[in-house]
Amino acid sequence: MTGILSVVGTPIGNLEDASARVIRTLSEASVILCEDTRVTGRLLSAFGLHVPLVRCDENVIASKIAPALARMEAGERVVFVSDAGMPAVSDPGQCLVDAVLDAGLPVEVVPGPSAVTCAVVASGLACEHFFFEGFLPRRHSAQLARLDVLAQVPGAIVCYESPHRVVATLASVAEVMPHRKVALVRELTKLHEEVVRGVAPVLAAAVAARDEVRGECVIVIASPSPEELEGCRRAQASGPTSLDEAIDEGLSLGESTSALARRLAKAFKANKSDVYNAILCRAQALDE
Incomplete structure (x- = not known):
């Protein structure tokens, strides 16, 4: 046999x-x-x-x-x-x-x-399509770079995280995707199973305010809005011809200043601090 x-x-x-x-x-x-x-x-x-x-x-x-x-x-x-x-x-x-x-x-x-499917259901977020990332990079810069890529995925994103790093990771998610709704699912199937949800910056602040986070964690990030996806498609299809145009486009989509500066500095091979200052100036001019 x-x-x-x-x-x-x-x-x-x-x-x-x-x-x-x-x-x-x-x-x-x-x-x-x-x-x-x-x-x-x-x-x-x-x-x-x-x-x-x-x-x-x-x-x-x-x-x-x-x-x-x-x-x-x-x-x-x-x-x-x-x-x-x-x-x-x-x-x-x-x-x-x-x-x-x-x-x-x-x-x-x-x-x-499976923690993936359990968390997707427990999150209560729309997950007709989702992408399983597993663990994000530990180094902050690498984590932000990966989240920049994941922000363009046309579906929800599921990540595993250690309780010792979850506060920092949620802060990174809030920096790159500040308008997304996020769920933190903790201690799945156990006595103290918990689901905490909120817009990324609000959730990140709430979890950071805790004395301690225990148990293995799963982060579920909601799908991008149609407007956000359309902005990504337009950028990939044609791309702005100047830094000013790229800044205007990013600001119109509600992209965070730091994430926009990081992305555009890489795209235009420019100094990140200079791009960041240009974004602040452009945002102030648009407000006026």
Whole structure:
């Protein structure tokens, strides 16, 4: 018999979210490849299961592929899990699935909870289309640059974030997309699950005012307005011929001064401080 790779989604907080199929698949495994044997060991213990565990995190997964293929070719069921949620979604697993399929061996996915889809629903924001970003860059400048790109996505944006960095990240979102509605979804499926929503600057200030933010966080950023998207399309199609025109266009779309200065400095290969001052002068002239 040919074996199989079972990619299993595990609870992201509430053990009751493990389906009967998840528990049965774990119990039938010859071996379970996992990110952290301690985390998965506690999961198995909760269900009274005893299955051999092999560490298979992002640092060693490449070296575990050949032994896993050999087990499957011998007719064994190999199970792969991440610490929580669906493997290969901002977690290790993609290269293993790819190698198993290339070897002509079967792969099954046993569905389980996913923070992405849970957060999209819990946010209450319109998410007919959404883009999953995963974790944003940690460095502030790189984060702002990435958010500038994401601002042009014609749909909602979903990001993961650590509780230690979420305040700074929300401030960056407010800087780049000040008119967007944003939801912070925290502690999904757990006792203290929370959803806080608001326009980006208001939400950022409210979260920054807290003494502490706990639990893994998901940020959902609402889709851009039709006017915002149309402005992006016009800019990409023709582009302003001068810095003044570009400033006027950015101000008319409500783009924040700092985000506009950063974007135009790059586009026109100009000094950011000079562009920033030009925007302030132009905004003052338009007000008069």
